[in-house]
Amino acid sequence: MNSQTPTIVVLREGTDATQGKGQTISNINACLAVQDILRPTLGPLGSDVLVVDQQGKATISNDGATILKLLDVVHPAARLIVDISKSQDSEVGDGTSSTTILAGELLKEAKSFVEDNVPVQWIIKGYRKALIEAVKYIKSISQEIDPLANNGEMLLRVAATAMSSKIVAQNSEFFSRMVVDALLSLDLTSVIDERLIGVKKVVGGGIQDSTLVQGTAFKKTFSYAGFEQQPKQFDNPRIACLDVELELKAEKDNAEVRMTKVSDYQSVVDAEWKIIIQKLDEIVNSGCNVVLSQLPIGDLATQYFADRNIFCAGRVANDDMYRVIKATGATLQSTTSTLTSSDLGTCAKFEEKQVGHDRYNFFLNGSETKSCTLILRGGSEQFIAEVERSLHDAIMVVKRAIQAGKVVAGGGAAEMAISKHLRDISREIPGRQQLIIAAFARALEVIPKQLCENAGFDSVDILNLLRMKHSNGDIWAGVDFKSENVSNNFEAFVWEPELVKVNALQSATEAACVILSVDETVTNKQTQGPPM
Structure with a gap:
């Protein structure tokens, strides 16, 4: 077969x-x-x-x-x-x-x-x-090369070469100094963390209106009634950085509560108010002047802080909060019950001021700068976005030059x-x-x-x-x-x-x-x- x-x-x-x-x-x-x-x-x-x-x-x-x-x-x-x-x-x-x-x-x-x-x-x-x-x-x-010689003169050459092929080539001298100053303001004794260099884009003005802020700056967050009554400037403020929601909100869970008396309903409402008021009192008792939170800060908390001459900002972006914490020495807290004065950070000056059409919060570090922010200006969003990409390349190249200390010729x-x-x-x-x-x-x-x-x-x-x-x-x-x-x-x-x-x-x-x-x-x- x-x-x-x-x-x-x-x-x-x-x-x-x-x-x-x-x-x-x-x-x-x-x-x-x-x-x-x-x-x-x-x-x-x-x-x-x-x-x-x-x-x-x-x-x-x-x-x-x-x-x-x-x-x-x-x-x-x-x-x-x-x-x-x-x-x-x-x-x-x-x-x-x-x-x-x-x-x-x-x-x-x-x-x-x-x-x-x-x-x-x-x-x-x-x-x-x-x-x-x-x-x-x-x-x-x-x-x-000695990257720190002559106030970073060697690094300016490296940054200018990195920008020579970018949209900012005509302004390479201006931006090279900005990039080098930004990196030299950080702690160079350890691994350089480029996340400590923030970049903010504000449409309007000329490219030469771009500035380097020796500290942390971010756009004013969403605010409720009572915000305008808060102070907008402090010298040597005490800063609390939180990951706590300070807002009265409706229940999200599909819960059912059966009550037989009106007083029972009132006790539930009072309990919610008591909880948030207790949180606010604990924050105030810590001695802070500025309250930042990654979660929302509602209208009740905003007015409460305004009555006590405290500035607050909710929904702060993670990157901005990271820079504030590193620059001020604060510790991020997920509860207010253990908040003490030792958890607070400080900086040389806090202020809110106008940049273009937007309001910005500035945390200026003074002489011991641990973070910085580049505020880029320009006529259109596409142009500023390309400037940001150009500066990112230059920052990374200068960072590598500082760490390695060796260069070769380009072109x-x-x-x-x-x-x-x-x-x-x-x-x-x-x-x-x-x-x-x-x-x-x-x-x-x-x-x-x-x-x-x-x-x-x-x-x-x-x-x-x-x-x-x-x-x-x-x-x-x-x-x-x-x-x-x-x-x-x-x-x-x-x-x-x-x-x-x-x-x-x-x-x-x-x-x-x-x-x-x-x-x-x-x-x-x-x-x-x-x-x-």
Whole structure:
């Protein structure tokens, strides 16, 4: 008898499975499409991208992480590139466009090897070996700086370089000083917490009307009747920070209370009043002048505090409360029964004043500043939002420069130096690994090349000049946007933290290797109900 092998069904009917060289090339092409979107945004003369979401909200930005976050990327391989840019943004705050463009270029160089049937694992091995040498080399040539010397003069250079490609490039000197002063006002002896730098956006006025508040500031919260009777200014106030609701509210639970006498109902009402009055008395007895709560403060409590010359604000945002607590030394209390004077914080001055069309509460710290707030002004919400993103990148870059204390030259200088070093190494390696490491070196040239193209320079001439300079030992030769030529960018103070470059190289290489290692994609068919 002829026995037939039974058919075994493993995947759901309609499941799409593609594999092999074609699938790898398809994944590479998808990532190159994402790279093409960000290419024009790179550098000081890069253009912006207008992204409109499903609700019709328009966002204008040249920040790589912001653009990729707003794009609805559906290709699974291309989404890996998006994740890498998010990682770069959260880790170091800048270099997201460079990371994405470099990852795409590494895949583009690998594409020719894949088409020539070179095993993918050979390519991955060569890329990882090149990465190790690149990181080792950039750490050997990076220059140490004293970030706190001359009132942060070195940090101003780093901040200006980070802003050179942003919308605030024309006002980089103004905002660089603001960013550096903000970070220098924090405690630099421990890990720098960027959450202590608040950013508030007020539409109206010019960009030069933006200010740095040495303390915590937030928009006046929702207030009830009696608020205007409260004092709006204190010197050395005693501040209570609460997570307590001070409001009479109807029962939310489906409870049923049966009463036979009117006096019973009155006793329930009196009990509610007694509870909230007891809470208010405990707060007043602590000796505080200012009461802040993350939960609502109702009209009864507002009037009660006003009668006793106490300022209150309810529904304070978590981030604002966090900064107030860190700046004033208060402790957040979830009950009033244990509130004492030792739980209160203090600052040099509290006041409420007008900023644009809004009222703002200011907690000024005095000489020992532990938090600060950037109040950004501008003509439109989209413009101010882009300024905020630009300052976030600059803050993160300066933070890394303070922590690491090592910088390299920007403008494509570091990439060209690494590229030349890898070419020299590749000549000493036999076999196909030589070609793969040389391809990694070629991919690094995409950064200065794209900088030139976005600025309208002749990229071929500039790249040839850069290769010649670096072959003669000028490791800091990079693109000079003022003279449309090449120059020593380290002497020109075009500086970037070493950590930004190292993280960008590692993220881009890892993304390329992950995508190259995928040669099969299984797409499950969507069904209306559970499988049978």
